[in-house]
Amino acid sequence: MRRYLRLLLLQLRMSIALGAQYRWDFLTQGGLSLVWTVLGLVPLYVALHNRPAVAGWTYEQALVVVGWFTMLKGILDGAVNPSLVLVVEHIRKGTLDFVLMKPADAQFLVSTARFEPWRAIDLFAGVGILVWTFRLMGTAPSLAAIAVSTLLLAVAVTVLYSMWIAAIAAAFWVVRLDNLSYLMSSLFDFGRWPVSIFKGAVRLFFTFVVPIALMTTYPAEALLGRLEPARAWLGIGGALVFALTGRFVFTRAIGRYTSASS
Amino acid sequence: MSRGDQGIEVAGLHKDYRVHRRKSGMLNTVRSIFHRTYETVPAVRDLSFTIEPGERVGFLGPNGAGKTTTLKILAGLLHPTAGRVVVAGHEPRLREHRFLKRITLVMGQKQQLIWDLPPVDTFSQNRAIYDLSRASFDATLKELDELLGIGAIAEKPTRQLSLGERMKCELAAALLHRPDVLFLDEPTIGLDVSMQLAVRDFIRAYNERTGATTLLTSHYMDDVAALCPRVIVIDKGRLRYDGALGKLVEKIRPDKAIVLRYAHRPDRAALERIGTVTECDDAKAVVRVARPDLREAVANLLLDPELSDLTIEDPPLEEVLRELFAQSAAESA
Amino acid sequence: MRILSAYPTLLRIGFANAVAYRTEMLVWMLTMTMPFVSLALWSAVAESVPVGRFDQKSFVAYFLATIVVRQLCGAWVVWELIQEIKSGTLTSRLLKPIHPLVVYSADNIAAIPLRALFAAPLALIGITSGGTALPHEPHRVVALFLSLFGAWFITFFVMVIIGCLSFFMESSASIFDIWIACFMILSGYLVPLELFPSWVRGVAEVLPFRYTLGFPVEILIGMSSDAAIARGLVIQLAYGCGSAAMALALWRSGVRRFGAFGG
Numbered sequence: 047m048r049r050y051l052r053l054l055l056l057q058l059r060m061s062i063a064l065g066a067q068y069r070w071d072f073l074t075q076g077g078l079s080l081v082w083t084v085l086g087l088v089p090l091y092v093a094l095h096n097r098p099a100v101a102g103w104t105y106e107q108a109l110v111v112v113g114w115f116t117m118l119k120g121i122l123d124g125a126v127n128p129s130l131v132l133v134v135e136h137i138r139k140g141t142l143d144f145v146l147m148k149p150a151d152a153q154f155l156v157s158t159a160r161f162e163p164w165r166a167i168d169l170f171a172g173v174g175i176l177v178w179t180f181r182l183m184g185t186a187p188s189l190a191a192i193a194v195s196t197l198l199l200a201v202a203v204t205v206l207y208s209m210w211i212a213a214i215a216a217a218f219w220v221v222r223l224d225n226l227s228y229l230m231s232s233l234f235d236f237g238r239w240p241v242s243i244f245k246g247a248v249r250l251f252f253t254f255v256v257p258i259a260l261m262t263t264y265p266a267e268a269l270l271g272r273l274e275p276a277r278a279w280l281g282i283g284g285a286l287v288f289a290l291t292g293r294f295v296f297t298r299a300i301g302r303y304t305s306a307s308s
Numbered sequence: 309m310s311r312g313d314q315g316i317e318v319a320g321l322h323k324d325y326r327v328h329r330r331k332s333g334m335l336n337t338v339r340s341i342f343h344r345t346y347e348t349v350p351a352v353r354d355l356s357f358t359i360e361p362g363e364r365v366g367f368l369g370p371n372g373a374g375k376t377t378t379l380k381i382l383a384g385l386l387h388p389t390a391g392r393v394v395v396a397g398h399e400p401r402l403r404e405h406r407f408l409k410r411i412t413l414v415m416g417q418k419q420q421l422i423w424d425l426p427p428v429d430t431f432s433q434n435r436a437i438y439d440l441s442r443a444s445f446d447a448t449l450k451e452l453d454e455l456l457g458i459g460a461i462a463e464k465p466t467r468q469l470s471l472g473e474r475m476k477c478e479l480a481a482a483l484l485h486r487p488d489v490l491f492l493d494e495p496t497i498g499l500d501v502s503m504q505l506a507v508r509d510f511i512r513a514y515n516e517r518t519g520a521t522t523l524l525t526s527h528y529m530d531d532v533a534a535l536c537p538r539v540i541v542i543d544k545g546r547l548r549y550d551g552a553l554g555k556l557v558e559k560i561r562p563d564k565a566i567v568l569r570y571a572h573r574p575d576r577a578a579l580e581r582i583g584t585v586t587e588c589d590d591a592k593a594v595v596r597v598a599r600p601d602l603r604e605a606v607a608n609l610l611l612d613p614e615l616s617d618l619t620i621e622d623p624p625l626e627e628v629l630r631e632l633f634a635q636s637a638a639e640s641a
Numbered sequence: 642m643r644i645l646s647a648y649p650t651l652l653r654i655g656f657a658n659a660v661a662y663r664t665e666m667l668v669w670m671l672t673m674t675m676p677f678v679s680l681a682l683w684s685a686v687a688e689s690v691p692v693g694r695f696d697q698k699s700f701v702a703y704f705l706a707t708i709v710v711r712q713l714c715g716a717w718v719v720w721e722l723i724q725e726i727k728s729g730t731l732t733s734r735l736l737k738p739i740h741p742l743v744v745y746s747a748d749n750i751a752a753i754p755l756r757a758l759f760a761a762p763l764a765l766i767g768i769t770s771g772g773t774a775l776p777h778e779p780h781r782v783v784a785l786f787l788s789l790f791g792a793w794f795i796t797f798f799v800m801v802i803i804g805c806l807s808f809f810m811e812s813s814a815s816i817f818d819i820w821i822a823c824f825m826i827l828s829g830y831l832v833p834l835e836l837f838p839s840w841v842r843g844v845a846e847v848l849p850f851r852y853t854l855g856f857p858v859e860i861l862i863g864m865s866s867d868a869a870i871a872r873g874l875v876i877q878l879a880y881g882c883g884s885a886a887m888a889l890a891l892w893r894s895g896v897r898r899f900g901a902f903g904g
Contacts, residue, residue, distance in 0.1 A: 098690055229672045
């Protein structure tokens with residue numbers, strides 16, 4: 047356990063060293079994130095500003111969802127995505143063998159290989175949106191609400207990570223993965239909307255298959271103080287299921303790579 | 309760590325791959341959307357051998373013979389389809405951490421060094437992964453530095469190093485944890501001649517110093533001839549020969565080549581009475597003679613006053629192996 | 642002339658290529674149906690009160706049309722190009738006696754019927770059953786096909802431009818990300834352009850993004866006047882020629898650089 051912690055810190059340090067090398071990237075990506083965050087608000091503005099609430103969500107309340115979405119995006123782009131993109135590179139170049147030769151858990155090595163620390167800008171932007179929105183509404187969330195929603199953020203990250211790792215496991219079968227990550231990003235992008243706006247099959251899809259409900263709507267509802275406890279438990283349970291499934295899929299993928307089943 | 313269980317044992321190894329086959333043409337293309345047929349391609353068939361701790365063994369064979377597949381099975385990267393494999397007292401496919409700490413893999417043209425950072429960072433990473441104490445890490449690094457001559461290049465980003473420098477750092481990174489078994493897959497491929505020599509010398513020196521069992525695959529005969537007292541020849545997944553390289557040469561091509569140089573054009577007819585003439589031009593001739601007849605042949609040739617130089621050579625390894633593979637092709641036909 | 646006779650074979654191979662990666666094909670098809678989600682979203686938003694002149698039915702028609710156009714005008718050459726430049730495998734293409742862009746375009750066009758196979762017909766049925774008429778006047782039909790081809794053309798060549806930037810810099814993938822981000826907002830992919838504030842609409846009409854998606858969509862569901870269509874076609878033509886010219890020029894100088902540095 048201590049060894050893994052040491053490794054994690056080492057990887058972080060190396061990613062920062064790498065980031066210092068590519069300072070231009072640092073600035074552009076950071077700036078781009080901000081621009082994209084602001085632009086992403088436009089459809090929301092068109093849909094809800096000065097219009098009747100949709101499925102129980104007003105403009106300001108929907109903004110809370112956007113705030114969480116932005117934070118989650120920062121974590122996804124900064125801590126989850128970079129490493130997993132490297133896996134695809136490894137498979138393509140045939141260097142995944144080196145990862146498998148190391149006496150450490152392959153999933154851990156693969157998931158901590160690279161971080162992009164400047165994505166923290168998204169985290170701050172998200173928090174900024176939340177603060178501004180509550181200012182607009184003229185209220186402030188209770189401490190309990192903040193605690194629950196932070197817990198749900200951790201749940202959201204777990205779910206997101208597990209989904210990505212399952213998608214990356216697909217890279218062992220389908221070596222050309224650009225489309226899959228593009229698909230995942232497009233689907234994830236709908237997380238900026240409160241899930242209750244969707245109806246029927248689509249809502250089921252976004253609650254259980256690609257659970258943006260879990261990832262952005264529930265933390266927002268918690269912060270707004272209107273999350274039913276049952277939903278919170280559903281969220282935690284769901285995260286566990288996703289985490290286990292993700293690990294299972296990844297292990298199977300490695301097994302296939304080493305033709306363990308044949 | 310006991311030296312007793314550093315050896316390698318392989319018995320009845322089989323490995324099959326599944327490959328999708330499709331004929332060309334529009335109809336077949338459309339069909340393959342809905343239904344794919346797979347073929348089983350045997351990569352390794354009934355391979356058996358034992359390697360003692362500390363040995364240096366070379367795997368020889370043409371491309372696609374199954375050398376790399378066998379190596380990957382021994383390293384635990386691939387699961388065998390059938391057969392028994394024991395490396396350093398472990399079953400490789402289980403990939404136990406204790407096992408992984410005792411072996412290492414170096415692949416020519418593929419590197420574990422992080423591309424954008426200096427090799428020292430990869431070294432630190434490996435130190436953390438292999439759980440090495442500061443003392444042992446520093447000592448090993450110093451030793452490797454001496455043997456390889458790395459010095460300051462390890463502090464430049466990997467992408468700025470030349471191929472030869474990269475290979476040196478790659479070797480260092482792979483050996484930091486002092487493994488008992490070394491797997492080297494085409495380690496000198498793409499390197500220039502001086503670099504090849506340097507790598508060869510290093511491998512020999514390392515093996516002699518640490519007694520690590522060393523397995524090398526290559527299709528450069530020179531690597532194997534220089535480094536490996538014992539070779540295992542694999543062709544089409546089957547074992548063709550296991551033993552000393554010299555004996556292989558004797559077995560396949562039991563003749564020697566006598567290279568003669570003359571002051572002027574040699575008499576071909578006269579030479580043909582002594583042995584098979586493979587070359588004969590203005591000043592040089594090559595005559596192949598069976599070993600038992602060698603002494604007499606040389607004695608006869610030396611009688612010619614026009615002779616200015618005489619050397620006795622083994623037939624080139626390439627030819628020997630080509631002969632070996634032709635034989636095996638004939639057998640399987 | 643040789644290109645014309647070689648094209649059918651190139652199309653056939655492009656088709657085989659598309660089929661070889663079945664899963665990728667599936668994923669691509671799924672990605673192109675993202676507008677279904679937008680559809681669900683905006684119908685819910687417009688349930689009680691229409692947004693602008695868009696009521697529920699109009700949103701449905703709009704996003705179904707978006708799916709159709711996306712499927713018919715999709716291109717992906719930018720990723721292939723970046724990959725081949727970075728790995729150096731472009732060299733083998735350059736050694737063939739045919740311009741690589743011809744092969745890329747054949748691959749692209751050949752794959753479209755397959756990829757559009759399912760969603761496009763369904764979407765078209767959806768549009769008409771919802772009560773929206775597809776264009777039937779001959780000049781409108783012609784305009785539709787021209788705009789579809791134009792949309793693909795611009796998309797393809799802009800992708801070539803961005804891909805070619807990889808000749809000169811580490812990786813232009815991030816530039817493509819910028820393009821996609823702008824595209825999503827300014828092409829009418831996420832929100833019909835009409836619903837934006839007027840200054841955004843003005844900007845969108847001048848930039849090329851609209852002409853790779855929004856413009857054909859508007860023709861398909863009969864949302865534009867003849868004058869607007871004519872104006873749009875002219876601008877589309879301009880962007881088409883401009884992007885093709887820039888792409889070819891960039892390609893030429895990029896390839897020279899590629900050769901000089903050995904890739």
